[in-house]
Amino acid sequence: MxxxxxxxxxxxxxxxxxxxxxxxxxxxxxxxxxxxxxxxxxxxxxxxxxxxxxxxxxxxxxxxxxxxxxxxxxxxxxxxxxxxxxxxxxxxxxxxxxxxxxxxxSRADLAESLMGADEDTALLLEKLGEQEQLVAFHREELHQTNQGVLALHAELDAAGQAQQKAFAAERRARQEAESARRRLTFLANASAALTSSLNHDEIVRRLPQLLVPEYAGSVEVWLFDGDDDRRPPGPRAAVAVLAARTGRPQCAAREPGDLPGVDDQPPSALDPERPLLCLPLPTRRAPLGVLTLTPPGDRWEPDDAVMLIEFARRASIAIDNARRFERNRDIAETLQRALLTDLPATPGLHLAARYLPATHGLNIGGDWYDAFRQPDGSLIAVIGDVTGHGLHAAVMMSQLRTALRAYAVDGGSPGTLLTRLHMFLHHLQPDLYATAVIARFQPGRPTLTWAAAGHPPPLLRTPDGQVHTLDAKPGAMLGIPLHQRIDDHTVDLPPGSTLALYTDGLVERRAAGIDPGIARLATSLGGFRPEELERDLDGSADRLLDPLLVDSERDDDVCLLLCHTTEGFV
Structure with missing residues (x-):
């Protein structure tokens, strides 16, 4: 168309x-x-x-x-x-x-066409109105959505800020927890270091090593007795004197430190540029001294100050305990030395003895040695060990030594004397035991009579350098609830022979037992030249001990008694 x-x-x-x-x-x-x-x-x-x-x-x-x-x-x-x-x-x-x-x-057609066009226009306007309403609805819906989006953005922003604050708080909490853990670890390690020694000089020397440089720039230790003052001679800061007088921690600085438990004071006239933290060393009676610190940086943190006050308290306890131990140890050593008699001088028979207390405890125990004459001119040499350690064992050792001397006045062989000591100890202290070896030297007789009760066997070095272990049938320990009669044993004793009596502290080690130690002692004794033993028996005793005591830490006492015969004795 x-x-x-x-x-x-x-x-x-x-x-x-x-x-x-x-x-x-x-x-x-x-x-x-x-x-x-x-x-x-x-x-x-x-x-x-x-x-x-x-x-x-x-x-x-x-x-x-x-x-x-x-x-x-x-x-x-x-x-x-x-x-x-x-x-x-x-x-x-x-x-x-x-x-x-x-x-x-015609005009009618034109009018009808015009009306038809108006109808189309009205329909179009109606649809346009519907579209405008729909647009308005969607515009409102979009506005509400935008408002919701804005609100959501605001909430997200607030949530983000809250999360950032939470992260910052968590980071601070983690840092504080790490700092607290670090301080607690320091206190634990410092306590272990301070209490690991019972020498108060050593403890005082460790204080600066523990604190510098993490918690202090410098450390001065002022002990009131003056023996351990860790500073050059000269006047002391007034704040240190104030801390000593009041017993309270003091801080001297240009600005208040606001440290918990610490009194603020003006800067020190001796060193006004550096803050000083003076911590008393407290005890139950009175302060031992004052610890004066300078800060590792500009100032101390409050938590560090609390930790340093606790450190000073622990250091004071360690120093006080070490001093008490040293005083008691000195008393114990004096008592122990008083209980050990001087060796008698006998022509033709040289004697040398060594006693080394244990390095742990009060340095007093039940090991003893003795040598004395009997009325018939014989010489009794004895070495023994009371079970246990400490003052009670030392007292019992003294009683046994006194009883032995009393029994020996009546004469009697080594076996007889040990049998009487067994009866004495069993009735006196039923729950206490002892071991001992008694050897008798008789002038004019080239023999040695000996008896043992639960003790390590004596060693006899003959002039030819051979070392013999005198392990013939020994008796049981003294004091055990058992009736026993301890036998005597006799061995030839030519001139130039050396008898070694000792306690188990010299030869026994926990990891190896006692037999390897006895073998080492025999080897060392056999390695001496005859003239060494003849000329210097005391020096020989020291040289005999040195290779056997390689460990400076000993849990038990050590006793050694050497008896060397010459032609004059026989």
Whole structure:
């Protein structure tokens, strides 16, 4: 289908527009599509009339098999060279679906067409209104969404800030916990270091090593007895004297330190530029002294000050305990030395003894040695060990030594004397036991009589350098609830022989037992030259002990008694 209209006037244009609208309606265009088409066509025709001249409107419906039919609208000028044609197209039905009504000719047709155009316009406006309502609805919905997004952003921002604060608080808490752990670890390690020694000089020397440089720039130790003052001679800071007098920690600085438990004072006149923290060393009776510190940086943290006060308290306890131990140890050593008698001088028989107290405890125990003459001129050499350690064992040892001397006045062989000591100890202290070896040297007789009760066997070195272990049948320990008679044993004793009596502290080690120690002692004794023992028995005793006591820490006392015979004794 193809139709053409000539347009020279406005009336021609209106008729052509009406014909286009009717044709569009006949080919199934909707009111909205018709309105769009006719509105665009009216605008174009108005421009054409304004330009003047003669114009032609062509409507052409094309239908290609397999494709959508189109209504093509073309407005062209009678002078194509001057005005280019205007074209538009819209999809439509391939055939008319209603009567196109022809072209309007009368006024009634024009009015009817105008009314129809108004109806299409009203329908278009109605749809436009619906679209505007829908747009307004979506605009409101978008506004509400934007408000929600803004609120969500505000909440997220607040949550982010709260999370940052929580992270910062957690970081601070973690740092504080780490600092607290570090301080507690320091206190634990420092306490272990301070209490590991019972030498108060050593403890005082360790104080600066523990504190510098982490918690103090420098450390001065003022002990009131003056023996352990760790500072050059000269006047003391007034704040240290105040701490000594009041017993309260003091801090001298240009600005208040606000440290818990510490009194603030003006800066020290001796060193006004450096803050000083003076900590008393308290005890139950009175302070031992004052610990004066300078800060590792500009000042101390409050928690560090609390930790340093506790450190000073622990250091004071360690120093006080060490001093008490040293005093008691000195008393114990004096008592122990008093209980060990001097060795008698006997022609032809040289004696050398060594007693080394245990390095742990009060240095007093039950080991003893003794040598004395019997009425018949014989010399009794004895070495023994009371079980246990401490003052009780030392007292019992003294009683046994006194009892032995009393029994020896009546004479009697070593076995007889040990048997009487066994009865004495069993009745005196049923829950206390002892071991002992007694050897008797008789002038003019080249023999040695000896007896043992639960004690390590004596060692006899003969002049040819051979060392013999005197381990013939010994008796049981003294004091055990058992009736026993301890036998005597006799061995040849040529001139130049050396007898070694000792306690188990010399030869026994926890990891190896006692037999390897006895073997080492025998080897060392056999390694001496005869002239060494003859000339310097005391020095030989020291040289015999040195390789056997490689460990400076001993849990038990050590006793050694050497008896060397010469031609003059026999």
């Amino acid at each position: 193809k139709r053409t209209w000539r347009i020279d006037t406005v009336t021609d244009a209106a008729k052509a527009r009406i014909a286009t609208a009717r044709l569009a309606s006949a080919y199934g265009l909707t009111a909205l599509e018709r309105t769009r088409l006719t509105t665009a066509l009216s605008a174009r025709l108005r421009q054409c009339l304004a330009k003047g001249g003669s114009w032609r409107l062509t409507l052409h419906v094309t239908a290609v098999p397999g494709e959508q039919a189109q209504l093509q609208v073309t407005v062209s000028s009678s002078d194509p060279a001057e005005h280019a044609p205007w074209r538009t197209a819209v999809a439509c039905a391939a055939r008319p679906v209603a009567d196109d009504g022809g072209v309007a000719g």
